[in-house]
Structures are given as C-alpha cells and as structure tokens.
Amino acid sequence: MARPTIYAPASAAGKAGVAVVRVSGPAAGAALGALAGRLPAPRVATRAALADPADGSPIDDALVLWFPGPASFTGEDVAEFHIHGSRATLAALLDALARQPGLRLAQAGEFARRAFDAGKLDLAQVEALADLIAAETKSQARQALRQLGGALGAAVEGLRERVLRLRARAEAEIDFPDEGDVPDGLIARMREPLAILDRELAALIDGAARGERLRAGFAVAILGPPNAGKSSLLNRLAGREVAIVSETAGTTRDVIEVHLDLAGWPVTLWDTAGLRDVAAGDAHAAIEIEGMRRARRRAEEADLKLVVLDARDPVADASLAEFARDGLVVLNKADLVPAGAGLRVSALTGDGIATLEAELAKRAAAALSDGDSAAPLVTRARHREALVDVRAALARAGARREAEFIAEELRIAGDALGRIVGRTGVEDVLDLLFAEFCIGK
Template sequence: MTAGSTIFALSSGAAPSAIGVVRVSGPQAGAALTALAGRLPQPRRASLARLRDGVGAPIDQALVLWFPGPDTATGEDLAELHCHGGRAVIAAVEEALAALPGLRRAEPGEFTRRAFANGRIDLAEAEGLADLLSAETELQRAAALANAGGALSRQVEDWRTRVLVLSAEVEGVLDFSDEEDAAGLPECFTWNIGALAEELGEWLARPRSERLGEGFRVVLAGPPNAGKSTLFNALIESEAAITSPIAGTTRDVIERSVALGGAAFTFADTAGLRVVEEGASTDEIEAIGIGRARGELTRADLVLWLGAPDEAPPGAWKI
C-alpha cells in the first residue's frame, strides 16, 4: 500500500447529473467518511446517511460505501459517497472533504496510478481502462474491456511461460550433453517453437490499438468526375461534399469521421487525379488539389480507387 495523503475526486460524469459519485482513497478515507456521514458503515454494503460539513450543516442525503484495504480498486482504504448530482451538492461535498486534515483533491489519473503502484492492475490493464473511458465505438469498447480485464496480460504471461519452458529444455540438453545417456531435445521441440513464433506473428500483424482509437483512414481517389464525392456523401450520410457533373468540382481534401459496424473510420474525399502532359496548360488551383490528393494516398490505411473497372488507373505509375 502506498503511503501518503488521502485523495478524493468526482469519479462519475460531470455535474449536473442524477447521481454524483465522490471517491476517497488513502489512509484517512475511513476518518473522512465518518466525519461526513457520522459513522462508518459495514464494509462493502451500501448504507443511507445524511452528510454534514465540518460545522454540522446538512449537505445531502446519500448512499455511502466503505471498502477497507488492501482488497480494493486502489489497494488502499476506499470510501464512496453516492450523492445527488447537482453542481452545488458536489461542490459542497468536495469542500467538506478538502477541509479535513490530510485530504486533497486527486490529480488526473491518480486513482489509476495508485492502483498500479499497489499491484491492483498492470500497465496493460491501466491502458485498457483509459481506452474504455474514451471508447466511442463497439470495437473500441470490446478491445478496451478485454485489456482492462487482463486479457492481454494473461496472454503475455502465457507466452512468457512457454518461452521459459523451451529455454529450460535447451539448457537441460546443454548441461548434460557430455553424458553418454543424455537425451536430446524432444521431437516436438521444433514444432512448439514454430507454433509460438506463428502465434506471436499473428498478434503483431493485428491492427494496433491506436488504430481502433484514431479510426481507419480511407481515402477516396480516382480520376476527375469518377463519383468520389457522391460515394463520400453516401458513406458519411451527409451532403458534405459538392457533387456536380462538371469535372474538377472537388479541389481540396474533405474529411469526416463516422462509425460503421462498430468501427471508427475517417473518410477523405480528394481532388481528381490525372497526369498532366508536359507543356499542357493546367489550372493552378487544380494542381494544388492534385498535390494534396497524392499526399493523402501516403497517409491512407486504405485507398478506394474509383475508375473504369476494365483498366488500371490512368498513369498509375506516375500517380
């Protein structure tokens, strides 16, 4: 358990809300709960209490919970006050806590940091928790929940154990190689190494978790007047890009982020790409748009090329 001050913070959504949960963690958590609620409730059982400030003035009627450490979310003594979620109520509760000796407002991420320092979570679970709080799509939520629950940590530990077993087998053969009856490596050794290498390769080939958070970047490219803007509007379900039968309508890059099938995507509509022959007259604005479109191709996770189905993109080797 980490030594130091006792911290508190609003752990639920920003006020106003129906319920506001104020969490207190540290060696003075029990004393703080007793000071506001007048008593320490039975551990891990919700109890109704009238909260009062330091001079005895009523603050709110709330459900209070007491979790003695170290078997808590932070590994320390922990108290929770489930109050009404009005701004004035939360402010009064925080003011009463701040007035108590040894208590201070928590810094951003400090509850998670204490949980990590006390061995309640590892770094992968801490990352998963942060990702879960910021998840906006179903895929983000599912991946973050798995990491927060220790799925990645358990997988890494399994790999570590298998590597140690394989290493021990090799060391055993080397240590006793000078003995006449020494056994060699088992027949399955090579297969086991190959299976582990293949499994690690599959994991490393998966999209990085950052891609789930940032979204997959899809660039719509093709020659002028190929229907890129029409498809772009259909994908984002909005008339964000101007469409016209006149070629070269799109001059700049237009981006929109949407969630499709539980995944985050950023679609980019670009100017029509074409090869300008040497000596041919060009529109300066169009040339700038083509340059920006080419730049978008290098940033894309996926390029959707719109063009004639029976031929390669014109001048593809130059584009």
C-alpha cells in the same frame, strides 16, 4: 510519509442526474466518515446526508459506498460519493474534500496507476480500460472488455513462462556443463519448443493488424475530382455539416476526419482535396497541389479508397484511375442523371446513401470481425512490436551454438514479453499510458 489520498470526479463534467466522486488512499475512510457522519457497512450502497465538517452546512442527500482495501479497484481504501450531478453540488463536495487531512486532487490516470501498482490490473488491462472508456462502437467496446478480462495478459504470461523454462535449461548447461555433446543436446531439445513458440507468436502478430484497426477504426479515404460532391457525401454520411461544400473547385484543402458507427463497426472517413491535373507553373496552384499531396498520402494509408465521381461524367482520369481500380467507385449527383449502372448516390437528396452505408459496413466487418478464427488479442502497436522482438530473439536463440548466448537471447525474449504486461522495462511506457486517461480514471 503515508501515501497521499487522492480524490476526483469519476463521471464526466456537466449537468447530470448523478455524479460520482472517488477517493482512494489511507485517509479515504476518515474523509467519508467526516462528511457522511459515519462509515457505512463495506460494499453496501448507503444513503447519507453529506455535510461539510467545517461548519455543518449541508452538501447533498447522497449515496455513499465504502470499499476497504485491498478489495477495491485500486487495492487501497476507497470511498465513493454518488451525488446529484449539478456543478454546484459537485463543487461543494470537492471543496470539502480538499480540506480533509491527507487528501489531494488526483492526477490524470492516477487511480488506474494505483490499481496497476497494487497488481489489480496488468499493463494490457490498463490499456484496455483506457480503450473501453474511449470506445465509440460496440465492437470496440467488446474488444476492450475482452482485454480488460485479462485474455492478452494470460496469453503473454503463458508464453513467458515457457520461455523462462527454456532459459532455465540453457542456464543449467552453463553452470553444470556435461562433457562432450552438451551444446548439441541442448540445441536438439530446444528446437521443437522454439518452433512451436514461433508459430504461436506469428499467429498473434497476424491478428494484430485486425486488433489495431478495430481500435483505430476502418479508414476510408474519399477521393475524386474537384466538385464531384466528396465533401457533401462526407456531410451526408456524418449527418452534419463537417466539411465546407461549395461550387468552387478546390474548396477542400486539409483532410477532414469523421468517425462513424456503421452497424456497430468503427469507420473513420477522410474527406480530401479533389484530384486533378494542375499546370506545373501555376503559382496559384501551390496550396491546391499541397492539398492533393495530402489526399494521395491518405489514400495510401486508408483501408478503403472510396472514389466519388460525378454521375454526369463518370470517368476517372489519370490521377484517379489507379485508386478507382482497387477502390469502391460511387456515382454522386444521381439526382441529375435519370438512370444508369453502378453504385448511384445523391448527397443532395440522400438517395442511395443507405446502400452505400451498408456496403461500407460490410467491408468494415470483413476487415475487423473475428470471423471463425480466434479473436485477435493484440490491439496496440506496442504489443505487436514487443512480439516481433520476442520472435527475433527466439530465432537468434535457435541459431546459437553456445549455451551462454542461447540463455541471453531467451532472457531478451522473456523481457520483451514482460514489457507487454508491464513486468519489465516499462517505466517510460507507464508515464505515456497513464497520461492517456483523464483525471478521475
């Protein structure tokens, strides 16, 4: 049976100037011809009066595009309808498409999966595509775009080829053993290339922390005593009322998360429960204690601890002193205290907030930016874990004395590299990954 032809809106739902619907598969051309009256020239935006072939009722005055395979996103025949973006027009088009022979609605990520199956994108590029669609800041978009360009895939393929070449040498020793000194000779010849590979892998893994953090955002935990104005500060930085603010101490219990774009850098803020010493036997304190436990856990996960103190009483007590030491301390409610030293802000009036934002952006930039070093290529824990496996296998290969075992470790290393770009052992990863996409991607 022929592969089903899939269709789905490629643009976001809701009212818009234009909505795009994509169709991919062997029946795409027939469907386009049936609705537009004819097949337009390949890759030329063409105006068409779309009508429902069942009864000739008009759907829209639209632009259509025709990409015959294999020169298309998925490698299959692809048609695109650029229609007016109203719910009614979109519904009419989808309804007509549903009735075309061989067509069915696409599943989440199915277009990207077909592009992967056709070899148009490697797995790292598919991930990059998901990241690019989800990017919230300029720096995230830039990183995703670089990966979409194939930089990681190319680096990994280069490494893989070298590992395969070493493996071929080891295999040759198994099949055609020379007399006498063979293992020693092999080991001597492996030493240098293995050392170079190890250095390069270490550099890639080093960059991974930066790459992963850029995807997730620079995490800032807001910590401080109850009522210092932590939630007010979060709301002020977010520019909206995200967290509940109250003069009742202990209002915030769960961690509240907000994503900010500070000068192009992604920053994730966590508002937490106020930290203070609570009498152990206090039954009412159970929820508050749980809130404080969560606050401390976030403090440990965060890239930066932002300790908020009340400017009227700017002393970090025992529960906070440690965080204040390696964090950034701000004195809130500066509006209530005429003057003083330190980073003074007022969540109420907005005074000092721009300075605080600039400081946060500076720290995010320092943690996330490329600096002068080579751009980080590794953006996901999945990549990093595979590279760690590769490094371990190469280290084991270097320690072996028999060609058979060396070859086996090199095979393991090559497979782990193949996992990153989707060549080996990735069936489980594929389903997870493509589920990250929404329908139409």
